[in-house]
Amino acid sequence: MSTKTKKFWLMKSEPDVFSIDQLETDKKTLWEGVRNYQARNYMMNDMNIGDEILFYHSSTDPSGIVGAATVSQKAVPDASQFNKKSEYFDPKATKEKPIWYCVEVKYKSTFKKALTLHEIKTIEALKDMLVIRKGSRLSIQPVTDKDFNYIVKKHG
DNA sequence: GCCAACGTTGGC
DNA sequence: GCCAACGTTGGC
Numbered sequence: 092m093s094t095k096t097k098k099f100w101l102m103k104s105e106p107d108v109f110s111i112d113q114l115e116t117d118k119k120t121l122w123e124g125v126r127n128y129q130a131r132n133y134m135m136n137d138m139n140i141g142d143e144i145l146f147y148h149s150s151t152d153p154s155g156i157v158g159a160a161t162v163s164q165k166a167v168p169d170a171s172q173f174n175k176k177s178e179y180f181d182p183k184a185t186k187e188k189p190i191w192y193c194v195e196v197k198y199k200s201t202f203k204k205a206l207t208l209h210e211i212k213t214i215e216a217l218k219d220m221l222v223i224r225k226g227s228r229l230s231i232q233p234v235t236d237k238d239f240n241y242i243v244k245k246h247g
Numbered sequence: 248g249c250c251a252a253c254g255t256t257g258g259c
Numbered sequence: 260g261c262c263a264a265c266g267t268t269g270g271c
Contacts, residue, residue: 103269105269127267149268149269149270150268150269150270151269152270152271154269154270208270225270226268227269228268228269229268230268
């Protein structure tokens with residue numbers, strides 16, 4: 092017996108590598124290339140089909156939340172870890188014992204106007220968001236339902 | 248391009 | 260198991 096509680100996430104991507112526009116074109120993508128254990132564990136253990144995602148553009152000007160997506164498939168082994176030609180290749184991983192996992196992400200919407208990091212920092216209701224914490228480098232972060240709904244209502 | 252804040256690695 | 264050295268992220 093399982094009780095399904097929808098969860099909310101923020102996922103970072105550098106638009107030069109993979110943008111919200113690319114996701115809109117592709118409709119779905121496997122979130123390959125995560126090589127951080129905490130982010131992996133969120134995908135592997137906590138993310139379920141139907142969970143809601145804020146899509147964040149990092150290392151760009153301006154950085155910020157640019158759209159929404161959903162989890163469309165639970166975590167599977169990240170194929171890029173086995174691919175010698177990939178920049179994400181991990182020589183320690185084997186098909187019998189994969190190290191890295193990725194969920195499938197499905198496009199939902201692009202915000203008419205991005206919610207920039209700078210703006211988030213000025214909004215009192217969003218003061219506890221992890222993304223505005225100094226030194227917060229985690230590329231997949233949990234978001235509260237309160238913060239998610241606030242953002243989608245205002246910008247989604 | 249700089250660099251603070253992290254995460255990971257490896258010697259001991 | 261500690262921790263210094265190194266590598267990476269990502270805002271600025």
